[in-house]
Amino acid sequence: MTTRVLGIDPGLTRCGIGVVDVERDRRARLVHVGVIRSPADADPGVRLAMIAAGIRVVLDEHAPDVAAVERVFAQHNVASVMGTAQASGVALMLAAERGLPTATHTPSEVKAAITGYGSADKAQVQHMVARVLGLPEAPQPADAADALAIALCHAWRSGAAPAAEALTATPAQRAWAAAEKRSRVARTYVRTPR
Amino acid sequence: MTTRVLGIDPGLTRCGIGVVDVERDRRARLVHVGVIRSPADADPGVRLAMIAAGIRVVLDEHAPDVAAVERVFAQHNVASVMGTAQASGVALMLAAERGLPTATHTPSEVKAAITGYGSADKAQVQHMVARVLGLPEAPQPADAADALAIALCHAWRSGAAPAAEALTATPAQRAWAAAEKRSRVARTYVRTPR
Numbered sequence: 001m002t003t004r005v006l007g008i009d010p011g012l013t014r015c016g017i018g019v020v021d022v023e024r025d026r027r028a029r030l031v032h033v034g035v036i037r038s039p040a041d042a043d044p045g046v047r048l049a050m051i052a053a054g055i056r057v058v059l060d061e062h063a064p065d066v067a068a069v070e071r072v073f074a075q076h077n078v079a080s081v082m083g084t085a086q087a088s089g090v091a092l093m094l095a096a097e098r099g100l101p102t103a104t105h106t107p108s109e110v111k112a113a114i115t116g117y118g119s120a121d122k123a124q125v126q127h128m129v130a131r132v133l134g135l136p137e138a139p140q141p142a143d144a145a146d147a148l149a150i151a152l153c154h155a156w157r158s159g160a161a162p163a164a165e166a167l168t169a170t171p172a173q174r175a176w177a178a179a180e181k182r183s184r185v186a187r188t189y190v191r192t193p194r
Numbered sequence: 195m196t197t198r199v200l201g202i203d204p205g206l207t208r209c210g211i212g213v214v215d216v217e218r219d220r221r222a223r224l225v226h227v228g229v230i231r232s233p234a235d236a237d238p239g240v241r242l243a244m245i246a247a248g249i250r251v252v253l254d255e256h257a258p259d260v261a262a263v264e265r266v267f268a269q270h271n272v273a274s275v276m277g278t279a280q281a282s283g284v285a286l287m288l289a290a291e292r293g294l295p296t297a298t299h300t301p302s303e304v305k306a307a308i309t310g311y312g313s314a315d316k317a318q319v320q321h322m323v324a325r326v327l328g329l330p331e332a333p334q335p336a337d338a339a340d341a342l343a344i345a346l347c348h349a350w351r352s353g354a355a356p357a358a359e360a361l362t363a364t365p366a367q368r369a370w371a372a373a374e375k376r377s378r379v380a381r382t383y384v385r386t387p388r
Contacts, residue, residue: 044298045261045290052287067239072276082266082279089280090287093246096239104238 003159004031006064006095007151008055009143010072010088012038012047012080016143017055019062020133022155030133032062033144044083052090059098067095068154070146071104105153110146113153125149197353198225200258200289201345202249203337204266204282206232206241206274210337211249213256214327216349224327226256227338238277246284253292261289262348264340265298299347304340307347319343 002021009016015038019031036054038047058064069092072085092102108118114128126138126145132152138145196215203210209232213225230248232241252258263286266279286296302312308322320332320339326346332339 043290043296045286045294045296048283048287049290052291072279085266085276085279086283086286089242089283092239092280093242093284096237096243097246100239102237102239 003066003155004062004064005151005155006058006062006067006100007147007149007154008067008069008088008091009146009150010069010084010091011143012044012051012083012087013040014141014143015051015054015087015091016141016145016147017058018139018144018147018151019058019064020148020151020155022152024159026156028132028152028155030135030148032058033139033148034058035141035144044086047083048086048090051087052094055091055094059094064095064100066103066154066158067091067100068103068105068150069095070110070150071106073106103154103158105150105157109157110149110153113156114149122146197260197349198256198258199345199349200252200256200261200294201341201343201348202261202263202282202285203340203344204263204278204285205337206238206245206277206281207234208335208337209245209248209281209285210335210339210341211252212333212338212341212345213252213258214342214345214349216346218353220350222326222346222349224329224342226252227333227342228252229335229338238280241277242280242284245281246288249285249288253288258289258294260348260352261285261294261296262344263289263296263298264304264344265300267300297348297352299344299351303351304343304347307350308343316340 001024004019004021007018007020015036017036018033021029021031036051038050042050069088072081072088088104095102111120111125112118114120115124122142126142129145129148129152130136130138133148139148195218198213198215201212201214209230211230212227215223215225230245232244236244263282266275266282282298289296305314305319306312308314309318316336320336323339323342323346324330324332327342333342
């Protein structure tokens with residue numbers, strides 16, 4: 001079974017957006033990657049509308065099954081964090097309106113999922129994204145590669161267990177993983193009026 | 195000339211929304227007030243889609259000329275500030291997509307505009323909102339009254355000069371106000387593709 005995952009690294013100046021097809025055995029294929037930009041001198045509402053328009057194009061063209069957005073923290077760069085949070089809200093809303101389940105992952109969850117440790121640097125994450133997707137080099141700019149990393153992280157954390165882990169898991173670990181998976185499926189989507 | 199102003203006090207649990215008609219001489223009339231709610235146990239994307247659906251209903255029914263949203267600060271309650279920022283992003287985006295100019299105002303700007311001083315408490319703001327709009331009492335809950343306060347603040351700060359100030363302004367003050375008004379008009383809206 002292939003899951004098509006939309007990953008978004010939210011931002012007003014550069015919003016990374018990527019789509020990957022991920023198999024249950026963790027194999028992954030690049031479907032789309034890009035960056036949506038908006039001019040810093042535009043009205044905040046207009047900037048968010050430009051980001052929304054770009055996200056809608058990708059939703060329309062690639063019809064992902066699920067959306068994952070990087071979680072924004074208030075502790076980060078205060079100057080830009082509010083714009084980043086606003087863009088993440090727009091992304092989550094648009095995906096939910098299409099009926100997609102949505103999830104957020106922290107930067108360290110993404111790093112841990114992709115490289116094996118949560119304090120990996122950006123270059124290591126980008127290197128692994130390129131390797132997993134069989135790309136000659138990491139997509140540029142970094143926001144584009146980050147969006148793919150978020151999508152891969154989500155796919156791997158939510159079902160496509162690593163083959164090696166599956167082989168070494170104890171029966172208790174496998175039972176816990178199965179229960180956890182059932183509880184995820186139970187969180188069904190509520191369609192809201194357009 | 196009457197300006198119809200949409201005011202939004204963003205939030206995920208309760209999003210205050212109000213519409214007022216404001217005359218150039220600061221007189222104002224209540225058009226709509228309400229609160230859009232979303233359940234705390236729903237998916238963040240679904241919650242934002244519910245808020246969006248409620249905002250769209252008000253945009254459709256009341257066709258405001260301009261939208262004002264309370265500005266969110268990272269320093270506030272960290273537990274809820276990200277959801278509040280996400281809701282504000284959705285509100286600004288929806289208004290801009292309809293072609294409305296959007297603006298944000300800080301809580302102290304709103305308090306100063308409504309009561310005359312930036313450190314007024316919530317009860318004072320609510321009292322003045324009711325008085326300005328000729329209501330027997332302030333709309334409940336507080337988020338609804340706050341949304342009206344934001345709308346009134348925006349109208350008064352951006353054109354509808356207080357009658358008393360207009361009478362006492364010096365020629366230089368009036369020239370500055372006129373130039374400032376022209377520069378505002380020059381910031382034209384850029385329509386983005388749907």
